[in-house]
Amino acid sequence: xxxxIKPKPNPKAVADLAxxxxxxxxxxxxxxxxxxxTFNDAKSFFRPSVDDLHDPFLMKDMDLAVKRIESxxxxxxxxxxxxxxxxxxxxxxxxxxxYLRTRTDHIATYIPDRYDEGYGVSFKGIDFAHDNDFTxxxxxxxxxxxxxxxxxxxxxxxxFIICDHHRPGSKLPKAKAVLDPKRDDCEYPYKELCGxxxxxxxxxxxxxxxxxxFQDLGEYLDLVATAIGADIVPITGENRALAYFGLQVINxxxxxxxxxxxxxxxxxxxxxxxxxxxxAPRINAAGRMKHGNYAVSLLTETNLVExxxxxxxxxxxxxxxxxxxxxxxxxxxxxxxDLKEEDRFTTVVYDPxxxxxxxxxxxxxxxETYYRPTLVFTxxxxxxxASARSVKGFDVYNALEACSEHIEQFGGHKYAAxxxxxxxxxxxxxTAFETYVSTTIDxxxxxxxxxxxxxxxxxxxxxxxxRILKQFAPFGPGNMTPxxxxxxxxxxxxxxxxxxxxKHLRLTLTSNDQSIAGIGFNLGKKxxxxxxxxxxxxxxxxxxxxxxxxxxLQLKLRDIKV
Numbered sequence: 001x002x003x004x005i006k007p008k009p010n011p012k013a014v015a016d017l018a019x020x021x022x023x024x025x026x027x028x029x030x031x032x033x034x035x036x037x038t039f040n041d042a043k044s045f046f047r048p049s050v051d052d053l054h055d056p057f058l059m060k061d062m063d064l065a066v067k068r069i070e071s072x073x074x075x076x077x078x079x080x081x082x083x084x085x086x087x088x089x090x091x092x093x094x095x096x097x098x099y100l101r102t103r104t105d106h107i108a109t110y111i112p113d114r115y116d117e118g119y120g121v122s123f124k125g126i127d128f129a130h131d132n133d134f135t136x137x138x139x140x141x142x143x144x145x146x147x148x149x150x151x152x153x154x155x156x157x158x159x160f161i162i163c164d165h166h167r168p169g170s171k172l173p174k175a176k177a178v179l180d181p182k183r184d185d186c187e188y189p190y191k192e193l194c195g196x197x198x199x200x201x202x203x204x205x206x207x208x209x210x211x212x213x214f215q216d217l218g219e220y221l222d223l224v225a226t227a228i229g230a231d232i233v234p235i236t237g238e239n240r241a242l243a244y245f246g247l248q249v250i251n252x253x254x255x256x257x258x259x260x261x262x263x264x265x266x267x268x269x270x271x272x273x274x275x276x277x278x279x280a281p282r283i284n285a286a287g288r289m290k291h292g293n294y295a296v297s298l299l300t301e302t303n304l305v306e307x308x309x310x311x312x313x314x315x316x317x318x319x320x321x322x323x324x325x326x327x328x329x330x331x332x333x334x335x336x337x338d339l340k341e342e343d344r345f346t347t348v349v350y351d352p353x354x355x356x357x358x359x360x361x362x363x364x365x366x367x368e369t370y371y372r373p374t375l376v377f378t379x380x381x382x383x384x385x386a387s388a389r390s391v392k393g394f395d396v397y398n399a400l401e402a403c404s405e406h407i408e409q410f411g412g413h414k415y416a417a418x419x420x421x422x423x424x425x426x427x428x429x430x431t432a433f434e435t436y437v438s439t440t441i442d443x444x445x446x447x448x449x450x451x452x453x454x455x456x457x458x459x460x461x462x463x464x465x466x467r468i469l470k471q472f473a474p475f476g477p478g479n480m481t482p483x484x485x486x487x488x489x490x491x492x493x494x495x496x497x498x499x500x501x502x503k504h505l506r507l508t509l510t511s512n513d514q515s516i517a518g519i520g521f522n523l524g525k526k527x528x529x530x531x532x533x534x535x536x537x538x539x540x541x542x543x544x545x546x547x548x549x550x551x552x553l554q555l556k557l558r559d560i561k562v
Contacts, residue, residue, distance in 0.1 A: 001559050002449040003539055005485065006033055013037050026460050027468050030453055030482055046471050048241035050214050056205035059198075060186035065161045065177035066205050072136045073104045080129045082110045083140040084119065084195070085287030087230035087280045087295075091223040092140035092163070092196040094257075094299035099203045099220065108134070109300075111292035115356060115380065119411065119418055121146040130156045136176075138202075139163065141195025144180055145411055147173045163198040165233075166411055167397065190238040192478075196227030197242060221246035222254045223299065228476075229272045230280035232415075235476030243272055243474045250275065257298040260311035272474040282311075285318035288357030324355045329365045332376060336366065345438040345446070347372040348430045352379035360387035360416070367391060371448050373399065373437050375419075377426070383408060384426055388417040393445045394437070403432040450539050450558050453482045458514040466542055466553055483558060486511060487537045491530040499524070509538060509555060517545065520557035529560050537561050 009032035018028035020039050031037075036045050044052060056062055072079055079100060083093035093109050100107045110129070112122045120142040126149060129137055136159050143150070143162035150160045150173035160175035165182060172178050179198050181188040193201070200220060207217055225246020228239050235243050250258060250270055261282050267274060286294035294317070298310040332349045347370050354362070359376040367374045367389045373396050377386040390396035395414045400407065406429035410419035421429055475481045492515060495507030505520035507530055518540065520526065529536050540555040 002444065002447050003452055003485070003559070003561070004449055005452045005455065009033050017042070023468065024460075024465075026454065026456060027465070030469075030472070033453060034479060045240075048244040050241075052241040053204075053214060053238055054189050056201040056208070059179055059181060059188040059201060060183055061177035061179055062202070062205050065163075065179055065202055066209060068136065068159060068161060068176045069100075069138070069202075069206060070209065073100075073106075076104070076106055077136055078106045078108070078132070078134040079104070080108055080110050080132075080134040080137045081140070082112075082121065082125060082137050082142075083292075084142045085111050085114050085292030085295075086141075087283045088195040088227045089141040090283060090287065090292050090295040091227040091230075091299060092199040093296050095196060095203065095220050095223045096138060096140060096163075096199050097296075098300055099206070099217075103206075108132070109293075109296050111287070111296060113291060114287055118380065118385070118409075118420065121149040123149060123152060126153045126156065126158065129153070129158050134158060136161070140199045141165070143173065143175070144168045144178070145173075147171060149173075150175050161202075163195065163202055165193050165195050165198050166413070192234045192236065192239060194227045194231040194233045194239075196224050196231075197233075197239065200224050200242070218245070218249060219253075219255065222249040222258050225250060225272070226258070226275055226279055226283070229275040229474075230284070232276075232477060234478035235272065235474050236478035240474065240479065243476070247272065247275075247474060250279075255299065255302075256304040256307035257301050257310065259304065260298070260307040261314075263308070264311055264315060272476055281321070282314050282318045285321045286314050288355075289317040289320050289324075321358055321361075324358045325361050325365075328354050328358060328362050332362055332366055333369065336370065344434060345372060345441060346434045347374040348377070348433065349375075350377035350384065350426065354378040356380055356385055359385075360389070360418075363387045363389040371446055373433075373441070375433065379423075380420065382423075383420045384423050385420045386418065388412065388419065390415045391445055392449065394441050399433060399436050399440075402436045403429055406432055450483060451480070452485045452539055455485045455487070458486060458509075458511045458516060461516060461542060461553060463553065466544070469542060481541045483539060483541050485537060485539050488535050489538055490533045490535055493533060495527065495530045497524040497527055502527075505530075505557065505560075516553060516555055518555035518557050519545075520560065523557055523560060526560045529562055534562070 009029055013032050014025055014028045018025050021042055036042050081093050081097040083089035097107050097109050110125050112125055117124050121139055138161045140163045144164040144166050153160055162175045162178045164180045167182050181191045181193055225243045228243045261279050265278055283295045286292055301307040335349045347366050356378050359378055363374045363376040371391055373390045375386045375388050377384045388396045397412055397414055397417050400410045400417055406425040408420045412418055489509045489511050492508035492510055498504050498506050502524045503522055505523040507518050508515050509518050538560050539558040543554050543556040545552050545554040
């Protein structure tokens with residue numbers, strides 16, 4: 001791994017902030033690195049406020065969206081709330097439908113079948129709307145490229161409102177309103193909302209017309225925070241405020257569906273990381289293994305007993321997902337070994353039998369292992385479908401765009417995308433993708449990088465220091481957990497490998513007569529570097545270890561070097 005130490009921030013800015021906040025220079029330095037240089041910056045960072053949220057009507061077409069929905073409610077039109085089958089989509093549908101049901105009874109939801117219809121707006125979904133007398137579809141977390149589907153709906157007398165956050169194509173669908181902060185002509189101040197975030201802004205706008213404020217919408221924020229965590233959007237600006245307030249809801253008064261999941265795992269005081277690894281996978285498992293409708297039912301259920309029943313069912317889907325994930329990853333890794341993938345700049349694998357619901361997870365696993373832009377293909381009807389994942393710094397969406405002549409359909413983000421193509425085009429696409437990546441990627445991006453915030457001595461690591469660091473949360477892209485480095489460390493002599501196949505490393509690190517316990521997940525192979533009390537450097541974050549009622553600080557090791 002490459003260790004990159006971030007440049008030291010301006011010493012005067014650090015000194016001024018340390019004095020103003022009455023904190024030590026290490027804390028002030030971390031804040032200045034994050035662009036926080038004044039008392040007011042720090043206040044906004046540590047105590048997000050309603051004032052950090054933007055007026056929803058700053059978003060292009062928001063007034064048109066509100067006007068169309070209000071007219072539909074007044075005229076008792078049937079409204080179909082349509083969303084993708086992943087966490088962002090299902091939380092969006094749960095949020096929008098729950099709010100609209102406080103205004104009208106003429107609401108239904110629709111989640112496309114991952115296997116039958118694929119991603120995004122489908123002709124089948126529009127036919128369903130037409131057959132059941134829906135005259136307005138609100139599409140969430142999808143639709144920005146659905147030009148032909150929106151036109152098809154218009155022919156059938158159905159209007160569309162699109163709430164999306166994916167990159168638009170060169171043309172926009174001819175919907176009644178297209179809400180997407182990434183539109184070139186949209187001057188909304190914050191561009192990184194997730195799909196559920198865009199949906200929340202629409203709810204905020206609708207509510208404001210009836211005298212309701214942000215405080216009146218608190219019950220929906222657990223959904224927004226879950227989507228922000230699951231969709232890996234930057235936790236900066238407006239997202240940070242929404243995640244901050246949403247976590248408060250999750251930990252104090254979550255909706256029955258989310259409470260049922262939390263009760264299953266018996267976890268308290270969830271962080272955004274817990275949401276990503278505990279709540280989100282279970283919501284996702286419904287759409288991966290069965291149908292996204294199960295997730296919407298869970299998230300909109302108002303009776304806790306019923307929600308617990310849904311949660312138990314979804315837990316079985318999650319267990320099936322884990323098993324499929326394990327077996328397909330094993331097969332994919334064997335396929336890569338046979339292909340001598342180390343000679344290539346990309347990882348592209350295919351098996352017609354692989355479960356479409358888990359190929360995205362498998363692509364992430366392969367990227368972690370081989371650290372290459374990765375595509376995992378499977379058969380989907382008469383076409384091939386793939387999930388794409390990328391390495392940090394390389395835009396896989398642009399790479400797919402460059403190979404679009406071989407692709408039927410694609411969409412997504414810089415680091416994660418999906419596509420379909422005809423089987424006869426698979427080899428040509430694979431060659432084109434490898435050619436594009438190999439000729440455009442900076443070769444150093446093929447080695448994973450650890451960004452180190454600061455080099456610190458162990459003396460800095462105190463309970464008070466850690467209490468301040470915890471207040472930097474919620475962590476995520478744009479505000480990652482601080483990573484530190486300390487040099488010339490030694491193990492106490494009792495370091496050992498633990499876990500299945502000795503994958504992990506447990507040790508006690510010492511420096512200048514100070515000792516701190518450390519755990520290095522997947523660092524078991526580094527045991528030889530710490531033997532015989534030889535000196536080494538460590539990159540780590542600071543964490544708490546809870547054991548038999550005792551709480552102590554520990555280092556979560558990211559890497560070790562001699």
